[in-house]
Amino acid sequence: MSRSEDLWNRRTVLKAGGLLAAGALATTAGAEAVHAATAAPDWAALDRALKGALFRPGQTGYAASHQLFNPRFDSVQPAGVVRAGSVEDVRQAILFAKKNKLVCVPKGGGHSYVGASTIANGLMVDVGPLRGLTYASNAIQIGAGARLYDVHAYLDKFARSLPTGTCPTVGIAGLALGGGMGIHTRTYGLTSDRVLSLQVVTADGVVRTASPTQNADLYWALRGGGGGNLGIVTSFRLATIGAGKLGFFRLTWPESKAAAVVKGWQRFAREAPSTSWANLHITGTSTGALSIHVVGVSTTGSATAAAAQLESFIGARGTTRSISVKTHMQAVTYLGGGTTSPRQGWLAGSDVLRGPMDAATINGLLGAVKAAARAKVAASAILDPLGGQAAKQPPGGSAWPWRSALGVIQWYSGLPAHPTTAQLRAAQGFVTNGHHAVTKFSAGGYINYLEAGRSNPSYYGGSLTRLHAIKQKYDPTNFFHAPYTFA
Ligand SMILES: Cc1cc2nc3c(=O)[nH]c(=O)nc-3n(C[C@H](O)[C@H](O)[C@H](O)COP(=O)(O)OP(=O)(O)OC[C@H]3O[C@@H](n4cnc5c(N)ncnc54)[C@H](O)[C@@H]3O)c2cc1C
Incomplete structure (x- = not known):
């Protein structure tokens, strides 16, 4: 396995779980229109008004126009897709959706975890061409x-x-x-x-x-x-x-050290300098064991001290260790596994950690990944640290609600492009078990790791009340209302 492959990249997790299945059924979750399209919207008039393109069901290019990164959502069929060629196109699309009572969802890169950027029977507004x-x-x-x-x-x-x-x-x-x-x-x-x-x-x-x-x-x-x-x-x-040089380290430990690694990682998230970052992966293997590794970065340009600090907090040197220095673009391609990424299937969720987990909770976390691995479900817990500058509000403040949090756990299950209902259920079971395991220390979820079935307010913490007030001011009729919006 190449170095770039075994980073946080969905293909790796998929392979690790050995669950690539062919011929799985297409299943869609979550993306439903709230309003049905009204009778006879004048699509031709919209088309004429656009600098960009309009795609309608049955037309050449329609299928590709509404694809997201996760093929699971390919079967969601918008009534129309506007590929916006200008800001005015975006305006025209909004006014058209409003007039015709169509649910309107924006699409950027299309990587939403729940397919929030597509909508059955509604209008997708793809800003993709606006990429200057x-x-x-x-x-x-x-x-x-x-x-x-x-x-x-x-x-x-x-x-x-x-x-x-x-x-x-x-x-x-x-x-x-x-x-x-x-x-x-x-x-x-x-x-x-x-x-x-x-x-x-x-x-x-x-x-x-x-x-x-x-x-x-x-x-x-x-x-x-x-x-x-x-x-x-x-x-x-x-x-x-x-774009300075970045110090990288990659360390692994055996499963027997898993609890110590989580504990040490938590201390690192709390006490390491803000120039240090460490991403912990706990992945179930096809034999039912746990594979543990950390990818770390020091923005000082050398990762030697950061790696040693993490090892001292864990109380054990990594079984395998690699330390390197990378340029800006070497780091980008290393972390991203290349310059592009093929479409892939997954189901995931998250918990924002309000503080360090106790020993029983850490055991519960490890147990959730292990139980999934034993059941041959691809499963990873991926822990990202917050703290440092992320603990401080930027000038003007922001709606990001997790300034005092320790980090974020992502519960990630790689899936085939078109999973069966049973595969989806098994993946969801792992995510739900993960939530249960850490509930005592969970402050909520990370909005960019949206998941079906989680209550929307749990993504917004203390920001929700003000968000509702701002929504009332700029969108009093709740035009931007879809299955995963907060109002
Ligand atoms: C492979 C992969 C790796 C990831 N890695 C990371 C990571 O390292 N760090 C991290 O923080 N997150 C990561 N994410 C999560 C990512 O940040 C979210 O999925 C994010 O929402 C994707 O944005 P998008 O524009 O690609 O997706 P989209 O699906 O296009 O949009 C996501 C949401 O934003 C809305 N939206 C899109 N464009 C606009 C717009 N122009 N105006 C208003 N609303 C808009 C959509 O309606 C949708 O609700 C990763 C996701 C994937 C799939």
Whole structure:
């Protein structure tokens, strides 16, 4: 297995569980229209009004136009898909959906865990073509359709970077609107913390700027309040960071050290300098055992001290150790497993840890992964640290509700592209067991790891009341209302 393959990448987890099944049934979950399309909307008029393209069922290109990253949602059939060629197209699409009482969902990179960017019988507004990038004075202007790899490759030309997640094809839109965690989180904060301003089309069809000085309440809400709730964002302006060299480490331990590793990782999340980051993977193998590894980064450029600190907190040296230094783009491709990522199936959920788990809870966490592995269900618990800069509010504040949290556990199950109901149920069973195991220490869920069946308020913590008030101001008729919106 290559180095890039065994990082946090869904293909690895899928292979590790040995659950790649052929010919599985297509199943869709969660994406349903709230309103049926009204009689005879004038689609031809919409088509004429667009600079971009409109795709309708039966037309060439329709099937591809509404695909998300997870093939599980291919069978969800929007009444129409607007590939927005301009901000005005986004406006026209919103006004059309409003007039015809169609549920309207924006699509950026299409990586929603629950298919929130597609909608049966509704209107998908894909901002994908709006992906222009401009850099000046340490800030980048990003069209909302841009993908992460393209953003990094562009910024690299200026020796600049951004704190983002790792998957090369994730969209800046969904990522930044819901937070955005990655290797730089503890040093520079979330992706959303770097947002200086946004352009957004609200439910009334008005194109607005949200910034500390214009529509400051919307600016607050759009930084961590999640996509699809308050309008369709057409561009972001973000403060960049230097693209310096990064120190990397990768350490493994045997299953017998699993509890000590979790305990040591928790101490690391609390006490390590904000320049250190460590991502813990606990994965069930096809033999029912646990495989444990940590990928760590030091933004100082050398990871030797960070690796040693983690090992000292764990009380055991890694069984295998590798330490390296990477340039900005080497790091991007290493973490992302390349420059692009093929579509893949999965089901996942999350728990935001309010503080360090006690021994019994750690055993419960390990037991949940192990039980799934023994039942031949692909299962991983992936722990991301918060803290450092992510514990501080950015200027102007933000709706991201988890400033005091220790980290986030992702319960991840790799699935075939079109899983059977039984496979989905087994994966959901693992996620549910994971939730139960850590419930005592869970503050809620991470909005970018949305899951079916979880209560929407649990993603927003103390920000929900203000989010509702802002929603009332900018979207009083609750136009942006879909299965996973907060109102
Ligand atoms: C392989 C993979 C790796 C990931 N890695 C990370 C990671 O390292 N760190 C991390 O924090 N997260 C990670 N995520 C989660 C990711 O941040 C979320 O899935 C995110 O919502 C994806 O954004 P998107 O634009 O690609 O998805 P989409 O499905 O297009 O959108 C997600 C949500 O935002 C809404 N939305 C999209 N565009 C707009 C817009 N222009 N205006 C308003 N709302 C919009 C959609 O309606 C939907 O509700 C990962 C996800 C995957 C699948």
